[in-house]
Amino acid sequence: xxxxxxxxxxxxVSSYGVGNDVYSKLYNENFSTIKKSSNTFNNESFLEAPVExxxxxxxxxxxxxxxxxxxxxxxxxxxxxxxxxFMKTSNGSSNVYKSxxxxxxxxxxxxxxxxxxxxxxxxxDPLFVQPGFFPNIVYCSTASYGAIRKSIxxxxxxxxxxxxxxxxxxxxGFEYLRNNSSKxxxxxxxxxxxxxxLKQNDNKSEKPLGEGAFVFFLETLADAKKRNASIFGEVLExxxxxxxxxxxxxxxxxxxxxxxxxxxxxxxxxYIFTNKPDSSYFKNDFTKNVKIKTIEDKIGFLGPLxxxxxxxxxxxxxxxxxxxxxxxxxxxxNGNCTxxxxxxx
Amino acid sequence: xQLNxxxxxxxxxxxxISTFGFNIKDFWENIKIxxxxxxxxxxxxxxxxxxxxxxxxxxFDVEAFFPGDNEVKKMGRAKQYALSSALDCLRDANIxxxxxxxxxxxxxxxxxxxxxxxxxxxxxxxxxxxxLAKGIKxxxxxxxxxxxxxxxxxxxxxxFKLFGCNMMIPNACAAGLYSIGFAYNCLSKGAEDAMIxxxxxxxxxxxxxxxxxxxxxxxxxxxxxxxxxxxxxPGEGAGFVFMETEESALKRNAKIYAEVVGYxxxxxxxxxxxxxCNGLSSAxxxxxxxxxxxxxxxxxxxxxxxxxxxxxxxxxNGFTHVFGNILPKIPISSxxxxxxxxxxxxxxxxxxxxxxxIKNQYIIPTYNFVEKDPECDIDCVPNVGRxxxxxxxxxxxxAFGGNNAALILRKYK
Numbered sequence: 110x111x112x113x114x115x116x117x118x119x120x121x122v123s124s125y126g127v128g129n130d131v132y133s134k135l136y137n138e139n140f141s142t143i144k145k146s147s148n149t150f151n152n153e154s155f156l157e158a159p160v161e162x163x164x165x166x167x168x169x170x171x172x173x174x175x176x177x178x179x180x181x182x183x184x185x186x187x188x189x190x191x192x193x194x195f196m197k198t199s200n201g202s203s204n205v206y207k208s209x210x211x212x213x214x215x216x217x218x219x220x221x222x223x224x225x226x227x228x229x230x231x232x233x234d235p236l237f238v239q240p241g242f243f244p245n246i247v248y249c250s251t252a253s254y255g256a257i258r259k260s261i262x263x264x265x266x267x268x269x270x271x272x273x274x275x276x277x278x279x280x281x282g283f284e285y286l287r288n289n290s291s292k293x294x295x296x297x298x299x300x301x302x303x304x305x306x307l308k309q310n311d312n313k314s315e316k317p318l319g320e321g322a323f324v325f326f327l328e329t330l331a332d333a334k335k336r337n338a339s340i341f342g343e344v345l346e347x348x349x350x351x352x353x354x355x356x357x358x359x360x361x362x363x364x365x366x367x368x369x370x371x372x373x374x375x376x377x378x379x380y381i382f383t384n385k386p387d388s389s390y391f392k393n394d395f396t397k398n399v400k401i402k403t404i405e406d407k408i409g410f411l412g413p414l415x416x417x418x419x420x421x422x423x424x425x426x427x428x429x430x431x432x433x434x435x436x437x438x439x440x441x442x443n444g445n446c447t448x449x450x451x452x453x454x
Numbered sequence: 455x456q457l458n459x460x461x462x463x464x465x466x467x468x469x470x471i472s473t474f475g476f477n478i479k480d481f482w483e484n485i486k487i488x489x490x491x492x493x494x495x496x497x498x499x500x501x502x503x504x505x506x507x508x509x510x511x512x513x514f515d516v517e518a519f520f521p522g523d524n525e526v527k528k529m530g531r532a533k534q535y536a537l538s539s540a541l542d543c544l545r546d547a548n549i550x551x552x553x554x555x556x557x558x559x560x561x562x563x564x565x566x567x568x569x570x571x572x573x574x575x576x577x578x579x580x581x582x583x584x585x586l587a588k589g590i591k592x593x594x595x596x597x598x599x600x601x602x603x604x605x606x607x608x609x610x611x612x613x614f615k616l617f618g619c620n621m622m623i624p625n626a627c628a629a630g631l632y633s634i635g636f637a638y639n640c641l642s643k644g645a646e647d648a649m650i651x652x653x654x655x656x657x658x659x660x661x662x663x664x665x666x667x668x669x670x671x672x673x674x675x676x677x678x679x680x681x682x683x684x685x686x687x688p689g690e691g692a693g694f695v696f697m698e699t700e701e702s703a704l705k706r707n708a709k710i711y712a713e714v715v716g717y718x719x720x721x722x723x724x725x726x727x728x729x730x731c732n733g734l735s736s737a738x739x740x741x742x743x744x745x746x747x748x749x750x751x752x753x754x755x756x757x758x759x760x761x762x763x764x765x766x767x768x769x770x771n772g773f774t775h776v777f778g779n780i781l782p783k784i785p786i787s788s789x790x791x792x793x794x795x796x797x798x799x800x801x802x803x804x805x806x807x808x809x810x811x812i813k814n815q816y817i818i819p820t821y822n823f824v825e826k827d828p829e830c831d832i833d834c835v836p837n838v839g840r841x842x843x844x845x846x847x848x849x850x851x852x853a854f855g856g857n858n859a860a861l862i863l864r865k866y867k
Contacts, residue, residue: 208723209736218603225578228575231659231664235502235659236503236504238667240667243664243668247571247624247854248626249626250854253854254726254855256721256855262720262733264721265721267625268621268622270621284645349619350562350617350619351566351611352562441604443608444612444617
């Protein structure tokens, strides 16, 4: 590509803790945060991987926290870390890029807890719902609060595409840069555990659920070099489609990806990060030496957030060396299928 | 944000589910007449609510669209609206056969993108009602599946086997326009051959309670741009358009309603609820840039026009920033006086109306208008429709979170 698109920053809040260093350390130690929940469901305890409580005010200050829900706080903290550590400015915002040159794209399943809480109140007494909490029940509120906090004016997009959501946010950001629609993209995802555990109710396979926020900077290599940014990897190409037959979906997706980058590139893939690690149907498209990786056994089943978590894992994974090509392949059980090729720097 | 255009993109099909009709023909005829369709809300108990009126669809039967399909009958109302509107749209585009299967395109090259504000909120109410009545253990697990917002676009894709990209963009009350803009971007660069794009929302207890508490709902009828306006009324519905490249449309000899020539979006990054005129003008400027148009080329503006005290002057200020002295010469109207605010569906339904305006060279007026507001000094086409030459239409949408979008449609030549 004439002007490669590169990853130049990462902000992570996960069950490993707050920050990239702790994520890198515990991921590479293969540490698992999955544990018995302090709550019970149907009088039975269950497994989950929560983000443990931390001092939010220390990171975000007091402003806005009174009305922010948990999912917004998780995203806001990850954004704060991203800008603070990778924009290299004193005020935590960008003075390299104008507000209009920045766009944010976030994949999530939405502020479900806030929606449930608000509707419970509306059912009991609609005259006494808290107006300050009303914006929190709009699905795009989390990303919008993030845009306000960081003064991002180019565009603010929320994506809710099941388990490919956060990966779709990355590929859409990649396209924005390719189209010169923005100069820098903030993309990734956020997910929260619910108090009343509807997800657990729905989760027939009883996978332990996790939560967190993973966000990234994407920009062109030329712009990244201009501001002397850290470069973690290059986004090479992607493919996305929908097919209820997951095997056919993955096969088609990879054939479209091959059409874009060629067989030689796919043959060079060394690692595949996926939320379907037990599915063997996509492995035939790669060489026998390809290694399958996932994060679910470490920080829980992240659903819409898993694509962004895979990207963060790929970046910190010490086994993966500079120049190695990795593929992230995520599928939603209903049919969304997205793949992303990354070259590590 | 500016999106680069490469291939020409045209609209060749439309579908709508609204209090004004369940197909394009009825919808257009009824909004021309402009009868007041607001009524007492029946889909949930409003006895404890201060405001009890809305633009609720009260005679919809999904059986008319999908006879004998028990699976569709079990779905939440948002999905029923989306599926029915999409079916009407695909039929209008003459793209599916009698079995509702694509008859022309490769399934993997036709995508689905939709927007919503509250999604499958009736199902949420069902979950909460079950939770309070019987406890969490008794909540049917399929309700949670039905509640997932992603299931709206997934269901449309699965029903019609549209296996291209699949995106749910829930950018609140501008969501429909974000979706159409996204489809325009995909098609203009050749990422897909065709896409169905639109928006949907079902009447919601949370929406009614929330909008009431922030003082956005009127006690009478919405009067966009009128001095005595006192708020909006919530509504519901769905609108979809079938979009394809001009090349494909000509090849299959499709009827072409209009061309999409420009799209822009922006974020105020200012306040979670209050709109900002600078954000709107930025989105419009971006749309004009992609369309390579000067403001003077716009024949008509289909406004967001909610009829709230706050929105309308901000929107007019946004227009003034872009159009300056020529603004009074451009007719601007709002459909929300009739439909109410259909949330994520609004800008998609209003895009459908705008396309019909181009087709029929006729502007639907701003109904319920009483008196000019000095803060909204525009030609809002008060109460009486207008036949006039319409070449380029600007459709705008503003949303919670400061999300703005602007789309430019052109009479196809």
